[in-house]
Amino acid sequence: MEGEPTxxxxxxxxxxxxxxxxxxxxxxxxQLIGDTLRRxxxxxxxxxxxxxxxxxxxxxxxxxxxxxxxxxxxxxxIGSGLCVFSRFPILDTLLYQYxxxxxxxxxxxxxxxxxxxxxxxxxxxxxxxxxxxxxxxxPPSSCQLHAEYCREKDAYLPHRLVQAWELAQFIxxxxxxxxxxxxxxxxxxxxxxxxxxxLRGWTGLRDAFAEATRFEGxxxxxxxxxxxxxxxxxxxxxxxxxxxIDYILYKAVSSFTVKCEELKTTTxxxxxxxxxxxxxxxxxxxxxxQRQGQAAGDTLATAEPTLADVVTEARTEVGVGLRAAxxxxxxxxxxxxxxxxxxxxxxAAVLGTLxxxxxxxxxxxxxxxxxxxxxxxxxxxxxxxxxxHTMEVKMLQGxxxxxxxxxxxxxxxx
Amino acid sequence: MEGEPTxxxxxxxxxxxxxxxxxxxxxxxxQLIGDTLRRxxxxxxxxxxxxxxxxxxxxxxxxxxxxxxxxxxxxxxIGSGLCVFSRFPILDTLLYQYxxxxxxxxxxxxxxxxxxxxxxxxxxxxxxxxxxxxxxxxPPSSCQLHAEYCREKDAYLPHRLVQAWELAQFIxxxxxxxxxxxxxxxxxxxxxxxxxxxLRGWTGLRDAFAEATRFEGxxxxxxxxxxxxxxxxxxxxxxxxxxxIDYILYKAVSSFTVKCEELKTTTxxxxxxxxxxxxxxxxxxxxxxQRQGQAAGDTLATAEPTLADVVTEARTEVGVGLRAAxxxxxxxxxxxxxxxxxxxxxxAAVLGTLxxxxxxxxxxxxxxxxxxxxxxxxxxxxxxxxxxHTMEVKMLQGxxxxxxxxxxxxxxxx
Numbered sequence: 001m002e003g004e005p006t007x008x009x010x011x012x013x014x015x016x017x018x019x020x021x022x023x024x025x026x027x028x029x030x031q032l033i034g035d036t037l038r039r040x041x042x043x044x045x046x047x048x049x050x051x052x053x054x055x056x057x058x059x060x061x062x063x064x065x066x067x068x069x070x071x072x073x074x075x076x077x078i079g080s081g082l083c084v085f086s087r088f089p090i091l092d093t094l095l096y097q098y099x100x101x102x103x104x105x106x107x108x109x110x111x112x113x114x115x116x117x118x119x120x121x122x123x124x125x126x127x128x129x130x131x132x133x134x135x136x137x138x139p140p141s142s143c144q145l146h147a148e149y150c151r152e153k154d155a156y157l158p159h160r161l162v163q164a165w166e167l168a169q170f171i172x173x174x175x176x177x178x179x180x181x182x183x184x185x186x187x188x189x190x191x192x193x194x195x196x197x198x199l200r201g202w203t204g205l206r207d208a209f210a211e212a213t214r215f216e217g218x219x220x221x222x223x224x225x226x227x228x229x230x231x232x233x234x235x236x237x238x239x240x241x242x243x244x245i246d247y248i249l250y251k252a253v254s255s256f257t258v259k260c261e262e263l264k265t266t267t268x269x270x271x272x273x274x275x276x277x278x279x280x281x282x283x284x285x286x287x288x289x290q291r292q293g294q295a296a297g298d299t300l301a302t303a304e305p306t307l308a309d310v311v312t313e314a315r316t317e318v319g320v321g322l323r324a325a326x327x328x329x330x331x332x333x334x335x336x337x338x339x340x341x342x343x344x345x346x347x348a349a350v351l352g353t354l355x356x357x358x359x360x361x362x363x364x365x366x367x368x369x370x371x372x373x374x375x376x377x378x379x380x381x382x383x384x385x386x387x388x389h390t391m392e393v394k395m396l397q398g399x400x401x402x403x404x405x406x407x408x409x410x411x412x413x414x
Numbered sequence: 415m416e417g418e419p420t421x422x423x424x425x426x427x428x429x430x431x432x433x434x435x436x437x438x439x440x441x442x443x444x445q446l447i448g449d450t451l452r453r454x455x456x457x458x459x460x461x462x463x464x465x466x467x468x469x470x471x472x473x474x475x476x477x478x479x480x481x482x483x484x485x486x487x488x489x490x491x492i493g494s495g496l497c498v499f500s501r502f503p504i505l506d507t508l509l510y511q512y513x514x515x516x517x518x519x520x521x522x523x524x525x526x527x528x529x530x531x532x533x534x535x536x537x538x539x540x541x542x543x544x545x546x547x548x549x550x551x552x553p554p555s556s557c558q559l560h561a562e563y564c565r566e567k568d569a570y571l572p573h574r575l576v577q578a579w580e581l582a583q584f585i586x587x588x589x590x591x592x593x594x595x596x597x598x599x600x601x602x603x604x605x606x607x608x609x610x611x612x613l614r615g616w617t618g619l620r621d622a623f624a625e626a627t628r629f630e631g632x633x634x635x636x637x638x639x640x641x642x643x644x645x646x647x648x649x650x651x652x653x654x655x656x657x658x659i660d661y662i663l664y665k666a667v668s669s670f671t672v673k674c675e676e677l678k679t680t681t682x683x684x685x686x687x688x689x690x691x692x693x694x695x696x697x698x699x700x701x702x703x704q705r706q707g708q709a710a711g712d713t714l715a716t717a718e719p720t721l722a723d724v725v726t727e728a729r730t731e732v733g734v735g736l737r738a739a740x741x742x743x744x745x746x747x748x749x750x751x752x753x754x755x756x757x758x759x760x761x762a763a764v765l766g767t768l769x770x771x772x773x774x775x776x777x778x779x780x781x782x783x784x785x786x787x788x789x790x791x792x793x794x795x796x797x798x799x800x801x802x803h804t805m806e807v808k809m810l811q812g813x814x815x816x817x818x819x820x821x822x823x824x825x826x827x828x
Contacts, residue, residue: 073812075808075812076808077804077808090819092819092820092823094583094584097513099509120587169508170508173506173534174588177587177588369780369784370783387491391490394489394490398489405504406506409505
């Protein structure tokens with residue numbers, strides 16, 4: 001069987017940073033991305049943060065000749081921002097929305113309103129492929145810039161871990177239908193972060209950067225680099241080389257082997273031009289897929305005792321998040337009860353006046369109504385927050401329990 | 415290979431109607447369910463509408479001896495209400511939340527706040543099993559009681575179809591990891607409804623009621639029957655025998671065959687007592703699972719031209735829903751703009767007074783402030799509705815496109 005032909009798969013992955021009205025030189029960059037993709041003729045293109053469906057449609061028209069198959073994953077108010085262009089037929093798609101995605105009141109990050117999903121599309125090109133694109137929670141973890149950011153990082157870590165876990169579980173449950181799985185995306189985590197270790201360990205996915213025979217691009221494979229004119233350099237101060245948060249991961253599921261022959265990143269500017277594609281660098285991998293005599297089996301990447309350590313570490317962090325969410329749920333509940341008490345007090349005062357118990361109305365009408373509206377506003381807001389944190393508690397509990405189940409399964413295995 | 419031993423799998427499915435403070439004689443019924451399950455010793459128990467985690471915990475304690483493995487699926491504010499008890503180890507679980515689930519302002523149905531998911535657990539007992547429990551959108555479709563209900567039905571149908579489609583897609587993408595798939599649940603659809611035909615056709619799942627060699631229970635396998643003292647009989651007037659909306663569906667994925675030997679339903683009262691388990695009847699199936707020499711293949715249940723008709727019919731209904739959602743999005747947007755204009759007008763009047771343009775304030779302060787608060791309330795509400803319907807439009811569009819892709823694939827198949 002060694003003589004089976006090798007399938008070469010050239011994969012392109014980019015966080016396009018294409019937010020209408022907000023991203024700098026968006027239209028110019030989307031055009032540039034389209035031109036490059038058409039010229040280079042990849043097999044598979046995974047794009048994130050294509051927030052405008054118009055941009056997707058423009059790309060689709062431009063790329064129709066060399067990538068006849070494509071899919072835009074719709075979700076949420078703004079959309080998932082995920083799309084796939086492919087030289088091979090897309091047979092089927094599925095979108096999975098993460099259950100937690102930051103906080104609705106963190107408007108400056110805006111994560112709650114969008115991008116909370118992983119899109120799966122199936123292709124066939126010699127081997128059947130499960131192709132996934134994802135962009136989980138912003139901001140990148142462990143960007144320790146200053147005190148506030150550190151605290152933010154702490155607040156977001158449990159959500160990020162829930163997402164990493166759900167992504168891993170989704171891949172485990174859906175990957176059996178494919179021979180080869182390719183995941184591309186801005187995962188917003190550094191390679192040594194617990195979320196990435198969890199994702200890789202629990203799915204057996206391999207990191208194209210670590211496995212590549214040849215590498216060309218930014219030092220250490222970084223994809224958010226100070227050289228890029230769109231990155232905010234002050235945010236990268238603790239990392240003079242930049243950070244690596246965009247990945248191409250892959251694995252063979254059935255009787256196939258996959259090898260990464262070459263990995264490339266852009267280096268601040270797109271090849272042949274003077275502006276970058278995006279504030280992120282593009283990642284381009286050349287994978288070699290070959291059929292093998294015997295089934296490879298669904299192996300886990302890391303040795304199991306190590307994997308158990310990673311799951312335990314993640315579970316501890318989720319537990320920390322769970323306690324914080326319970327505290328916030330309690331605070332919001334208390335606030336709602338206080339606002340309700342104030343409203344009841346006011347209602348009692350009004351009823352008292354109407355019943356003639358008080359000689360005359362003790363407060364001026366205007367401030368009285370304003371106070372009532374204020375209390376009503378606080379009541380609604382606090383109730384909403386209480387419900388939100390109740391949901392958060394449930395999802396964190398659910399994830400913690402799933403991780404416990406996974407640990408038990410790991411320990412029981414012979 | 416014909417000599418391979420047969421695995422007998424006894425499955426119990428019930429919508430428990432266990433809503434705290436709302437469901438009649440809840441605790442008594444949950445106890446009764448627990449006692450029966452312990453006595454009967456099924457292999458697999460799929461419960462829906464167990465909204466209180468305390469009820470689940472009580473059942474877990476009581477059933478620990480005969481069903482050592484169990485899982486409660488957490489989601490949303492109230493929870494998914496789904497749980498699984500199993501005699502075989504549960505290896506892994508995954509929860510998939512439907513993207514559309516009714517309307518938040520339809521408080522009387524409460525669907526938006528809960529139950530919007532399908533839970534998947536994997537077991538191994540000779541054959542590996544993918545076990546799914548689901549309870550999609552309430553109320554049951556085509557319960558044509560009176561004009562209002564009819565209109566409601568029309569409004570909900572597209573959401574129900576999106577859920578049926580997502581459930582089918584979820585099963586297609588995850589079932590390859592199992593030898594046998596069993597889906598139990600209150601699907602809130604009649605057997606001849608387009609949603610059920612779509613689900614069965616697109617996944618190849620078979621209906622235990624239709625396939626059973628022996629049947630015992632309510633006529634036509636009905637699971638919402640006038641005999642049951644908890645059902646609201648006036649709602650069943652057009653269906654004197656009752657309706658069948660609870661199902662056990664199954665299929666063999668790899669080199670196995672599954673046959674349904676026996677199907678039973680309860681008949682208004684639980685066996686050996688004078689009250690029913692719930693307002694729904696329980697469904698109990700005995701499945702025979704046997705390994706076969708050759709792989710069965712992932713066949714679709716219905717002939718493909720028929721399946722194409724079903725997908726086309728579903729797509730048409732989703733299209734109707736899409737147009738309605740677009741209209742509602744437009745109305746909500748217009749309302750928000752009007753409220754904003756009123757607020758701006760008021761702000762202009764205030765500024766005018768402050769600048770001394772008007773001789774004196776034209777309105778009394780109190781009504782002026784009340785009007786401003788009213789406008790603000792309408793603005794917030796209308797904006798929320800606009801965002802919600804934007805999301806609805808996106809999901810309906812996404813489903814319609816996936817159905818189009820499926821139709822193309824069906825037509826292109828040799």
